[in-house]
Amino acid sequence: MKQIDSDQLRDLLKVYFIMGSANCRIAPAKVLKEAVAGGITMFQFREKGTGALTAQVRFNLGRRLQKICRANGVPFIVNDDIDLAIALDADGIHVGQDDTPALAIRQLLGEDKIVGVSAHSLAEAQQAIADGADYLGIGPIYPTSSKEDARAVRGTSIIKEIRNSGITIPLVGIGGITVHNAAPVLAAGADGISVISAIAGAEDITLAARGFVHEVNSNGS
Numbered sequence: 001m002k003q004i005d006s007d008q009l010r011d012l013l014k015v016y017f018i019m020g021s022a023n024c025r026i027a028p029a030k031v032l033k034e035a036v037a038g039g040i041t042m043f044q045f046r047e048k049g050t051g052a053l054t055a056q057v058r059f060n061l062g063r064r065l066q067k068i069c070r071a072n073g074v075p076f077i078v079n080d081d082i083d084l085a086i087a088l089d090a091d092g093i094h095v096g097q098d099d100t101p102a103l104a105i106r107q108l109l110g111e112d113k114i115v116g117v118s119a120h121s122l123a124e125a126q127q128a129i130a131d132g133a134d135y136l137g138i139g140p141i142y143p144t145s146s147k148e149d150a151r152a153v154r155g156t157s158i159i160k161e162i163r164n165s166g167i168t169i170p171l172v173g174i175g176g177i178t179v180h181n182a183a184p185v186l187a188a189g190a191d192g193i194s195v196i197s198a199i200a201g202a203e204d205i206t207l208a209a210r211g212f213v214h215e216v217n218s219n220g221s
């Protein structure tokens with residue numbers, strides 16, 4: 001996918017679903033299909049945590065999920081793993097502060113792929129942009145139980161601080177976001193929200209995703 005411009009990316013980031021097999025109570029492909037039916041706008045394959053798949057099985061699940069995304073026009077992003085992103089010819093990659101540096105990722109992938117970078121402070125956001133990030137993931141906004149090594153909770157003030165500094169790059173809030181607390185994240189200046197448990201762990205996944213779509217379209221800019 002790409003060449004997409006910033007405004008297209010802003011739209012794609014509206015409801016950014018992240019998941020791997022450790023987040024799913026039912027088959028990951030079924031979870032993704034149900035989330036797609038609810039209108040998610042972007043997907044990140046994040047295969048980590050207890051019991052995470054490795055090697056060929058991991059690749060195979062990635063390929064399966066990528067096919068679902070492709071069939072539905074949803075960009076497929078790989079978390080952390082540049083080799084997997086290249087092997088799958090993913091639409092992009094998301095890296096954090098402890099992963100392969102964004103600058104190296106950009107050099108490896110070129111301009112045609114989406115590169116997302118996590119930032120937990122204004123300084124990290126500025127560096128990520130200088131390194132070639134297309135979008136930022138800002139968090140944790142609220143407490144989360146989906147990431148063992150999550151940083152300290154930042155609240156929505158980190159997003160306001162980044163926007164007030166004049167940064168206009170597309171960005172999502174992440175960490176503990178539910179349909180009930182998403183509105184302040186958007187009001188702070190996020191283009192979208194990024195979610196694991198409130199969609200993957202929902203009783204009705206399609207309904208949960210649809211709820212986020214409605215929330216973002218009602219409260220987003």
Ligand SMILES: Cc1ncc(COP(=O)(O)OP(=O)(O)O)c(N)n1
Pocket residue numbers: 016018044046079080094095096097098099116117118136137138139147172174194
């Ligand atoms: C959209 C988005 N934002 C932030 C993250 C977190 O990335 P990172 O800090 O590298 O942590 P892990 O997800 O790799 O555990 C993300 N994955 N996506």
Ligand SMILES: Cc1nc(C(=O)O)sc1CCOP(=O)(O)O
Pocket residue numbers: 018118137138139140141143144145146147150151174175176177194195196197198
């Ligand atoms: C993957 C991830 N990154 C975070 C960050 O702060 O960078 S918080 C997080 C977990 C998000 O899961 P949930 O929606 O279940 O809280």
Ligand SMILES: [Mg+2]
Pocket residue numbers: 079080094095096097099
């Ligand atoms: Mg990472």
